[in-house]
Amino acid sequence: xxxxNIKEIGIxxxxxxxxxxxxxxxxxxxxxxxxxxxxxxKTTLFNVISGVYRPHRGSILLDGTEITGVTPWRLARAxxxxxxxxxxxxxxxxxxxxxxxxxxxxxxxNMLAHLFTLPSVLAQNRISRELAQHYLSxxxxxxxxxxxxxxxxxxxxxRMEIARALATEPRILLLDEPAAGCNPTETDxxxxxxxxxxxxxxxxxxxxHDMKLVVQISDRIHVLNQGRTLAQGKGAEVMSRxxxxxxxxxxxxxxxxxxx
Amino acid sequence: MNALSRLEPRFRIxxxxxxxxxxxPLVIDNAFYLRIAALVYIFALATxxxxxxxxxxxxxxxxxxxxxxIGAYTMAVGPxxxxxxxxxxxxxxxxxxxxxxxxxxxxxxxLRGHYFAVxxxxxxxxxxxxxxxxxxxxxxxxxxxxxxxxxxxxxxxxATPWYWTSAGVLLIGAWVATNLIGSPTGRALRAIHDSDTGxxxxxxxxxxxxxxxxxxxxxxxxxxxAMLALFHGHITPESAGFMRSVEFATMAVLGGLGSILGSxxxxxxxxxxxxxxxVFHEYEHVLLGLLMMVFMxxxxxxxxxxxxxxxxxxxx
Amino acid sequence: xxxxxxxxxxxxxxxxxxxxxxxxxxxxxxxxxVVNFAQGEFVMLGGMLAVTFVGLGLPLPLACLASIALTTxxxxxxxxxxxxxxxxxxxxxxxxxxxxxxxxxxGVAGVLLxxxxxxxxxxxxxxxxxxxxxxxxxxxLLVLIGTSAIVLALWFFLARTLLGKAIVAxxxxxxxxxxxxxxTSLVIALCFVVSAAIGAIGGLLITxxxxxxYDFGAALAVKGFTAAVLGGLGNPLGAxVxxxxxxxxxxxxxxxISSLYKDAIAFIVLLAVLVLMPNxxxxxxxxxxx
Numbered sequence: 001x002x003x004x005n006i007k008e009i010g011i012x013x014x015x016x017x018x019x020x021x022x023x024x025x026x027x028x029x030x031x032x033x034x035x036x037x038x039x040x041x042k043t044t045l046f047n048v049i050s051g052v053y054r055p056h057r058g059s060i061l062l063d064g065t066e067i068t069g070v071t072p073w074r075l076a077r078a079x080x081x082x083x084x085x086x087x088x089x090x091x092x093x094x095x096x097x098x099x100x101x102x103x104x105x106x107x108x109x110n111m112l113a114h115l116f117t118l119p120s121v122l123a124q125n126r127i128s129r130e131l132a133q134h135y136l137s138x139x140x141x142x143x144x145x146x147x148x149x150x151x152x153x154x155x156x157x158x159r160m161e162i163a164r165a166l167a168t169e170p171r172i173l174l175l176d177e178p179a180a181g182c183n184p185t186e187t188d189x190x191x192x193x194x195x196x197x198x199x200x201x202x203x204x205x206x207x208x209h210d211m212k213l214v215v216q217i218s219d220r221i222h223v224l225n226q227g228r229t230l231a232q233g234k235g236a237e238v239m240s241r242x243x244x245x246x247x248x249x250x251x252x253x254x255x256x257x258x259x260x
Numbered sequence: 261m262n263a264l265s266r267l268e269p270r271f272r273i274x275x276x277x278x279x280x281x282x283x284x285p286l287v288i289d290n291a292f293y294l295r296i297a298a299l300v301y302i303f304a305l306a307t308x309x310x311x312x313x314x315x316x317x318x319x320x321x322x323x324x325x326x327x328x329x330i331g332a333y334t335m336a337v338g339p340x341x342x343x344x345x346x347x348x349x350x351x352x353x354x355x356x357x358x359x360x361x362x363x364x365x366x367x368x369x370x371l372r373g374h375y376f377a378v379x380x381x382x383x384x385x386x387x388x389x390x391x392x393x394x395x396x397x398x399x400x401x402x403x404x405x406x407x408x409x410x411x412x413x414x415x416x417x418x419a420t421p422w423y424w425t426s427a428g429v430l431l432i433g434a435w436v437a438t439n440l441i442g443s444p445t446g447r448a449l450r451a452i453h454d455s456d457t458g459x460x461x462x463x464x465x466x467x468x469x470x471x472x473x474x475x476x477x478x479x480x481x482x483x484x485x486a487m488l489a490l491f492h493g494h495i496t497p498e499s500a501g502f503m504r505s506v507e508f509a510t511m512a513v514l515g516g517l518g519s520i521l522g523s524x525x526x527x528x529x530x531x532x533x534x535x536x537x538x539v540f541h542e543y544e545h546v547l548l549g550l551l552m553m554v555f556m557x558x559x560x561x562x563x564x565x566x567x568x569x570x571x572x573x574x575x576x
Numbered sequence: 577x578x579x580x581x582x583x584x585x586x587x588x589x590x591x592x593x594x595x596x597x598x599x600x601x602x603x604x605x606x607x608x609x610v611v612n613f614a615q616g617e618f619v620m621l622g623g624m625l626a627v628t629f630v631g632l633g634l635p636l637p638l639a640c641l642a643s644i645a646l647t648t649x650x651x652x653x654x655x656x657x658x659x660x661x662x663x664x665x666x667x668x669x670x671x672x673x674x675x676x677x678x679x680x681x682x683g684v685a686g687v688l689l690x691x692x693x694x695x696x697x698x699x700x701x702x703x704x705x706x707x708x709x710x711x712x713x714x715x716x717l718l719v720l721i722g723t724s725a726i727v728l729a730l731w732f733f734l735a736r737t738l739l740g741k742a743i744v745a746x747x748x749x750x751x752x753x754x755x756x757x758x759x760t761s762l763v764i765a766l767c768f769v770v771s772a773a774i775g776a777i778g779g780l781l782i783t784x785x786x787x788x789x790y791d792f793g794a795a796l797a798v799k800g801f802t803a804a805v806l807g808g809l810g811n812p813l814g815a816x817v818x819x820x821x822x823x824x825x826x827x828x829x830x831x832x833i834s835s836l837y838k839d840a841i842a843f844i845v846l847l848a849v850l851v852l853m854p855n856x857x858x859x860x861x862x863x864x865x866x
Contacts, residue, residue: 050461076463088458090451101451105463107444111472114443115436121443128444168462320668322675367851373667374611378801379850382843385798389843393836502794506675513672542687549680556669556676557661 003028003063003172003203009048010057018044019055019227026172026205031198033206033214036224037248042207043085045224046174049205050082051075062172077105079171083161083178085207089149095160096145099132102167135163139193154181162193172203179210191217211239223247270438273521277434281427291419296535298419301426302487304527305433307511308520309480312437314509315517316446317473318453319369320377323384324508327357327478329391329500331485336404336495337397346409350486357482358475365474369467384505391497403496406489422491429487433480434520440476441520449473510552516562525564578709583831584824589716589785591823592723593619596778597800598807598815599730600771606747606810608764610670614654614678616797617685618772621647622779623788624685627694636699644776650681651772655765678793686790698784715784722781726774727816733770734812743767795839802846 004026051072223230225247331353338349451459515526629639704713734740745753807814830838
């Protein structure tokens with residue numbers, strides 16, 4: 001069953017067509033990867049899907065409902081969440097607080113109650129705190145969560161962002177280069193986490209450069225180049241197509257690769 | 261001891277503040293000093309409101325005194341021109357300020373950084389201008405008299421009653437602020453401060469929260485303004501002026517953005533210093549400007565957070 | 577008809593000053609992302625110092641040069657002592673610092689130069705022009721000509737000289753400029769110096785017309801910023817358009833509506849522009865990279 005439907009998305013920045021005629025669909029429960037050389041428009045596509053940018057052309061459907069141009073916070077409450085390539089952490093808050101913000105959608109948001117710390121607020125805080133701890137363990141971040149988030153390493157922060165996005169209990173999770181800054185051990189751990197997330201029924205859309213991870217974890221792979229769809233398929237087969245190799249390595253590099 | 265340690269740090273500070281407020285009159289018996297303390301508490305409430313806006317949501321306002329002025333002038337205009345009782349005016353002022361903040365806030369809160377700051381600057385200046393020019397209503401540059409607050413034959417006047425009134429109101433305000441910080445709303449605000457975008461994708465309706473805290477800060481300011489008017493028995497447009505807005509911003513920053521205790525400390529310094537340096541009235545601007553620059557360069561986090569960091573503690 | 581032309585003349589004259597302040601804002605903002613709230617004080621100092629020096633017996637040309645030189649020095653010191661030490665402080669900090677600086681400068685001026693109103697006679701004894709019954713004083717002409725000269729000189733400086741191009745490069749892409757060997761610190765210092773000089777010239781040109789006092793700079797800063805935002809913050813040409821537009825709006829509303837709220841026009845325009853056209857008349861919208 002198709003959860004996410006992206007039809008002929010196009011967006012321009014100045015005179016440049018950052019995305020043009022991009023079409024793809026993501027099935028419920030699958031792990032879908034978007035790859036492509038730098039500048040292909042992958043993060044731009046994520047920004048369009050998650051409502052950070054409004055596309056100039058095309059439409060996006062989530063579970064049959066039109067979500068093109070819907071604001072990020074509404075999308076989050078509809079079950080779509082994401083992590084960021086350049087990190088959008090709350091640097092002056094603790095790790096625990098960062099993840100607790102992820103619970104916002106499910107918390108009692110009655111501001112009047114908040115002004116007077118009624119018992120319901122205390123109970124709410126306790127629940128959010130426990131769940132936040134749960135999600136931190138889920139992604140394998142077993143550190144003192146009361147530490148300031150700013151003190152964590154880049155790899156740890158990426159995992160914190162995932163925990164934070166998971167805390168929103170999304171139906172579909174967009175991960176933007178989660179393995180960036182991870183060593184091979186961390187990448188394997190991440191692979192296991194993504195596997196766990198997918199097994200738990202959450203649809204995952206992934207942007208990644210680490211090809212080993214991509215081939216290992218993905219059900220399907222979509223290749224973008226210069227804002228347009230280049231190829232789509234399964235596993236290593238997509239990677240070895242000449243046009244994909246050319247996009248990454250150039251003509252000369254591709255010839256070298258094929259000869260090797 | 262067990263009950264005390266179960267309280268979260270920020271509530272402990274609140275308790276400490278309450279104890280300090282209760283103990284101070286025992287130390288300073290003098291009516292003059294009690295009046296200064298009352299003035300500090302009154303201004304601190306406005307600073308606290310501004311701190312919620314600047315320190316938690318990260319929005320710099322250079323027009324905060326405008327809302328103070330609205331609260332203050334309602335206490336004068338209401339009874340004098342509209343026949344209201346002072347109690348009605350006491351509710352109307354903050355309500356008016358909140359309504360204005362809600363109205364103006366929706367468009368200008370879409371602005372970021374410097375732009376928002378200058379928009380609030382413009383707003384504050386407009387309010388101040390109206391108060392200055394509409395002489396028939398506001399008494400113009402010379403201001404207006406403010407009738408005292410009374411109930412059941414008792415009138416609120418005098419150093420000691422004002423000390424306890426202002427202390428009580430500030431304490432309630434601080435308690436409300438402390439509650440807010442530890443709540444989901446508080447977390448949302450702090451998240452917005454660090455990353456609008458990050459907060460948004462987690463389901464935080466950024467615009468709504470910015471508006472809420474803007475309105476709340478305006479209400480705090482107006483309540484402080486109302487008390488100011490009642491306290492002095494007289495009000496002038498200067499209380500809503502640009503310099504006053506700048507002073508509030510400085511008090512908030514000096515004491516430490518994001519620190520409730522800091523709001524009180526920062527206010528105390530800026531209220532007491534001119535009194536202490538009454539000799540230096542000539543150099544008021546020079547010293548204020550110098551203070552602002554030096555602190556923002558060398559003690560950027562503000563007094564209270566800097567001390568807290570030294571002690572290895574955090575107020576939150 | 578006569579009054580309309582008269583209002584237009586006075587509007588253009590003040591507008592030229594607003595444009596100079598706005599250009600100063602834009603120059604500094606482009607290179608350093610700092611909104612220099614002390615910009616108005618440069619104009620104030622230009623006028624106040626010139627009056628003081630004339631009062632001390634200096635001939636007018638020398639007094640003007642001295643005032644420009646001293647104000648330029650203040651601008652440089654502002655950068656070296658207040659802005660640069662702040663490093664990459666937050667927006668909040670920088671706003672407080674530049675406001676603090678403006679208050680400080682104002683305070684010192686008030687103490688050293690006196691808190692009264694200062695005045696200077698017109699530079700030229702010539703009466704000026706009379707066009708369709710409206711008079712365009714010689715000082716106003718000087719303001720308009722002076723402003724045009726400054727704008728042209730600035731254009732030439734930025735487009736044709738090495739230092740000017742360094743400024744443009746830094747404004748465009750700071751890291752790139754640094755990698756090309758351009759010292760950001762030097763560029764920003766230069767921007768402060770040039771902005772201060774421009775402000776000072778505007779100040780001494782307008783003093784015969786508009787009087788000056790130690791707290792003249794505050795409202796001017798707000799109006800100058802309004803003009804800059806109106807033109808699209810970051811665009812020097814926009815700053816000029818914005819300044820002249822604001823000046824005209826002010827003059828016409830003072831003439832036809834109410835002179836009490838003359839100053840209010842600037843603030844209303846500011847709020848309207850910020851809300852309706854955040855990119856100003858000539859700016860381009862920018863997208864935040866996430």
